[in-house]
Amino acid sequence: MGARHVIVRGSRWLVGDGRALNVWDDKWLPRPLFFKPITTKSDEWANLAVGDLIDCQSATWRIDFVREVFLDCDAELILSIPLYDSWPADKLIWHYHSQGFFSVYHMLISDTMANSGSSSVAVNSLWRAIWRCNVPPCTRLFGWRAAKGILPFAEAISRRVLSFPKGCSICGHMEETDTYGLLECPFASQIWQGCDFDAPPLGHSLLYHC
Secondary structure: OOHHHHHHHOEEEEOOOOOOOEOOOOOOOOOOOOOOOOOOOOOOOOOOEHHHHEEOOOOEEOHHHHHHHOOHHHHHHHHOOOOOOOOOOOEEEEOOHHHHHHHHHHHHHHHHHHOOOOOHHHHHHHHHHHHOOOOOHHHHHHHHHHHHOOOOOHHHHHOOOOOOOOOOOOOOOOOOOHHHHHHHOHHHHHHHHOOOOOOOOOOHHHHHOO
16 A cells, blocks of 8 residues: 555544535544544435534534534534634644554555455564564454454454344444444444544554554
């Protein structure tokens, strides 16, 4: 994966006046790695701009409107975003800040694992890194299973069990993949926010201690 692609995947918009940002299509929520609402887009609000959610006179979010449009998990996240009464232009930023190295490492490794032409050397290096981590054996096993993509998330189970629902049983998102369940689900994000890391890339907690 090229450097430009890494930057695009790890970047999101910092909300200024919000006028140039489409609520559904642009990456503006502080929710790695997805950065978008979980709420399903409706025809009524298809062209909604982030600026439409803001009361410019008071420099606050339109709380009732936000709660009307979005699921609770999205609404709470939106209302936690600070606003500026000077109304600067929206700014594209790198989300991960001081822990950027580990987030980039995760992106490179995850793409390597997903690529059928991946080097066996890179894959073996990942396994060695996991098993050498100074963490309890159960944590190493969890990391190994996460890297192999064999954790029992709904999307993986649905490939083996006919008609098994793929949606997240916690938040209702349409597809519970390993990345979504570990990183992007708002409830998983809340757990990561209680940790010492600025960003929760897959395997971060393991690699940090290696």
